[in-house]
Amino acid sequence: MNMFSSCMITALVILTLPIIMSSTKLYKNKLYPYYVKTATSYAFMISMIPTMMFIYSGQETIISNWHWMTIQTMKLSMSFKLDYFSMIFVPVALFVTWSIMEFSMWYMHSDPYINRFFKYLLLFLITMMVLVTANNMFQLFIGWEGVGIMSFLLIGWWYGRTDANTAALQAVLYNRIGDVGFIMTMAWFLLNLNTWDLQQIFITTNDNFNLPLLGLLLAATGKSAQFGLHPWLPSAMEGPTPVSALLHSSTMVVAGVFLLIRFHPLMEHNQTIQTLTLCLGAITTLFTAICALTQNDIKKIVAFSTSSQLGLMMVTIGINQPYLAFLHICTHAFFKAMLFMCSGSVIHSLNDEQDIRKMGGLFKVLPFTTTSLIIGSLALTGMPFLTGFYSKDLIIESANTSNTNAWALLITLVATSLTAAYSTRIMFFTLLGQPRFSPMILINENNPLLINSIKRLLIGSVFAGYIISHSITPTTIPQMTMPHYLKMTALAVTTLGFILALELNLTTQGLKFNYPSNYFKFSSLLGYYPTIMHRLTPKTSLTISQKSASMLLDSIWLENILPKSISYFQMKSSTLISNQKGLIKLYFLSFMLTMILSLLILNYHG
C-alpha cells in the first residue's frame, strides 16, 4: 500500500519539473509548451493509480513530511491530505488541465511569450493542487493566495490593455475581501483550538463555530464569486480563453466551494450557517442566471453560467449535501472547460469576434465544435445520462425533498430553468440560422491540437458523470424515495426552459427591437451592480482618501499643528521679545546723539 502516497507525490513532483526546468535552456526552446502538456498528462496518468486504489480500498492517508517550525505548542509542517475529496479532484483537475493546455498550444500559438504562458498555467494548476491536498490551514492558505495571484497574472496576460489590467485588479480585490475572512478563521482556530491541522480541528468539539464559519463563508464568497462579490468573474473574461477555461472549470472558482466542503464537518450541525449558505447560493444562482439571459458576449454568457452553477453548489452545501456539491464540481469541470474551449474555437475562427449576434449558422462550417458545444450545453442543463445529469438531478431532487427554506428552493428551480434558456440562446444564435459574420473569413477547425483536446473533454462530458458517481458511493445519503412529480421536477423545469427560450427566440427574431424595458435593462446591466458598486464606492473612498486622509489630515492639520505652528510661534515671539526692530536710522541717530553728548561732556570736563 506504499504505492498510494508515493504515486501521489510522484504526480505532484512531475508537475513541478517544468517549473524547475524553466531556469535552464529548455525554457527558450519552442517545445516547452509541449513538455508542459506532457508533464501534465503524465501526472494525470500517475495520479490515476492511487485514485483507483482509493476507489478500491477507500483508504485515506495523511502524509506529513517537512517540519517547518514549531511555535510554542503549535507544530507547522508540510502535510498532504489524501482523502475522498483530494483523491477524486486531483485526476479530474489534471485531466481537464491537460486538455486545456493542448488547446492553448493551438489558441496561443502566435503569442511570443507562449512559454511563459504555459509556465503560468502550470503554476496556477500547482497552487490549486496545493490547495486541494493541504492538510493544514497554512498550506491551504498558500494555495489559496497562490491561486489568486496566478489568476491576477493570467487575467492580465495582455498587459497592454487597460481592460485586462482592470479585470485582473478586480479579481485580486474581490478575492482579497474573501481572504480577510480566511485570515480571521485562521486566527480564531489558533486562539480557540490551538491548531491549524484539519484533523485536529474536526475532532475538537466547540459549540459555537459561528464566527470561523462566517469567515470561511466570506472566503468562499470571494473566491467562488457569490452574490455581492461576484463581478470579478465575468470581468475575468478579459484574459485569454484558455485561462477562462481553466479558471472556470477546475481551478480557482471552485476553490471556495471546495473550502466549504473541506470544513463541512464543522458546518454539519450549524443551522445558521447552513441557512446563510443556502440563501446566498440561491440568490447567486438566480441573479447570475438572469444576467446571463441578455448578454451578447459568448464568453460572458458562459461565465455567468459558471457563476450560476457555483450558486447551485452553494445551495447543495446549504442543504447539507457536501458530497453532491463535490460531485457537481467534478462533473462541471468537464463540460464547462469544453464550453469555453468551444467558444474559444468559435472566437478564433471568426477573427476574435465574441458577439453572438454576429455569428449564426456555424453548424455547417464548424461541425465538430457545434457538436461539442451542443453536448456541453445539454450536459450543463442536466440532460439525462450526460455528465451534468448525475449531479444536477440529484441536487434538485434532494433540494426538493429537504424541508428547508422553500423560497430558496423555488429560486433555485427558477434558475435551473433559466440555465436551459440561456443555453438555448447560445446554441440558437451561434450555431443555427443564417450566417451573420463576414463572408471573407477562412474557417478551419481541423487542427489536431484543437480537435483532440475538445474530443477528450467531450468523452468526459458524456461519460464522466456516470463513472464518477457509480464508482464511489457518497457518504451522505441522498434521498432515495420521493413522489413521482418531484422526481420529474428537475427535468420538467429544464424542458420548460428549453421550449420557452426556443419559442421566444423563434417568434421574436423577426420583430423590431423596441425601446428596452426595465427588466431587460436590469438584466443586461447586470442588476446595476457594477454601475453602483464600481463607480460609487471607489469614487467615494478615493475622494475620502484624497480629501480627508491626504489633504485635510496630512497636509493641513498634522502639518499645521506641529511643525508649522511651532515655527510660527517661535518667529512671532522672537520678533515680539527682541528689542532689535531694524530701525537703523533711529539707532544711528541715538548713537550719534550719545557720541556728541559724551564728547561735549567729556570736553567740558577736560
Add this chain to the structure above:
Amino acid sequence: MLKIIIPTIMLIPLTWMSKPNMIWINTTTYGLLISLISLSYLNQPNDNTLNSSLMFFSDSLSAPLLALTTWLLPLMLMASQHHLSKEPLTRKKLYISMLILLQLFLIMTFTASELIFFYILFEATLIPTLIIITRWGNQTERLNAGLYFLFYTLMGSLPLLVALLYIHNFMGSLNFLMIQYWIQPLPNSWSNIFLWLACMMAFMVKMPLYGLHLWLPKAHVEAPIAGSMVLAAVLLKLGGYGMMRITTLLNPLTNFMAYPFMMLSLWGMIMTSSICLRQTDLKSLIAYSSVSHMALVIVAVLIQTPWSYMGATALMIAHGLTSSMLFCLANSNYERIHSRTMILARGLQTLLPLMAAWWLLASLTNLALPPTINLIGELFVVMSSFSWSNITIILMGINIIITALYSLYMLITTQRGKYSHHIKNIKPSFTRENALMTLHLLPLLLLSLNPKIILGPIY
C-alpha cells in the same frame, strides 16, 4: 562584537586609500564579508543572551536586526553607484564614509547593553543620516526634509534622556541584562504616566506613529537612494527595537496606556494606506506604505503577547528588506525616467521585462503573499490583535485589502499598459541592478524556509 565593529571602522581607511576605480568594489566586497560575520550571531544556542563584553550583547531580537544592518551596507553601496557617478572623487569617498559611519553607529545601537549608551548611539545615527539627506538629496526641499527629520526625532527623544536619568537614579543601573531582574512594577500615578510617555514617545516618533509621521515621507522623498534604503530598512526598526526593549521597564502601565496609541495606529494604518492609493509620487507611496506597515509593529509591541512580539520582529525584518527593495526599484526607474511621477513611467514591462519580474516579486512580498516572512509577520500581528479584541479584525482586514490594492496599483501603473514614447530610448537594466534586487530577494525567500531565526527572543 568587536569583530564586527573594528572591521567596520577599518572600512573608512579602505575607502580613502583605495584606487579611484576600486572604491565601490573594495567597500562592497568588504562590507559583504562583514555581513557574513554577523550571520554567526543568528545562532543563539541557549535561552540567554550572548554577552560579548560589558558593553555589548546580542540576543535573538537584536541578532536579526544586526544581520539586516550589515547586509544593507553593501546593498546601499551598490545602489548609489549611478547616483554618485558624476561627483568628484573626494565627495564619493565622503559619502561612502558617511554610510560606513552610519552602519557603525547602528551596529553599536543594536548591541548596546546599557540604556544610556543605547540612547547616545540612537541620537548619533541622526548625524550621518542628516548629512546624507541634506548633502546628497536631489532637490532644494531636502533642507526642509532634513529639518523635519532632525527636529521630529530630536524633540521626541529628549524626554527619554530625562526619563533614563530618573530611572538610573532610582534603580542604580540601566543595563538591559540586569534591569529585567530588578524591575519593580510601576505604580499608577501621574508622574509615572509621564515617565511612560517620555520613554515611549522617542520610539513612537521614530517608528513613526501616525500623526508624528510627517518627517518620514519628506525624508524618504528627498533622500538619495542609500538614505531611503537605510531609513526604511533599519532606522525605523530602531523604534520597534527600542520599544520592545523598554516596555519591560514600564509594566503594568502599558496595559492601559496603550489604548490611545493602539487606536491611533489602527486608525493611522488605514489612513496612510488609503493615502497610498492616491499617491502619484512613487517614493512617497513607498514611504507611506512603510508608515502603514510600521503601525502594525506598534500595535504588536503594545499588545505585548509572545505571538505579537514574534510577529513584530518578523515584520520588521521582512519590511526592512521589502521596502528597501521597493526603493531600489523606484530609484532604477528614477535613473531612467528622471522623475518620480508614476504616470511618466508606464508600461515598462515591455522594455525591461526582467525588471518587471523584480517589481512583481517586490509587490507580492509587500502585500504579504504566503509563505513569505511578510505574511508570517502580518499574520501573527493580526492574530494577536484579534485575540486582544475581536473587532480589530475589521480594521486589519480593511488594511489588508488596501495594502493589496496599492501594491498592485503601483505594479500596474509602472509596469503594465502601453509605454509612452519618451521612454523609448532608456538604458537597459544593468547587472548591478539585477544583482541588487536578487540580494534583496534572496534573504526574503531563504528566511521563508526557516522563519524561526527572526521570530525574536520569545520564540
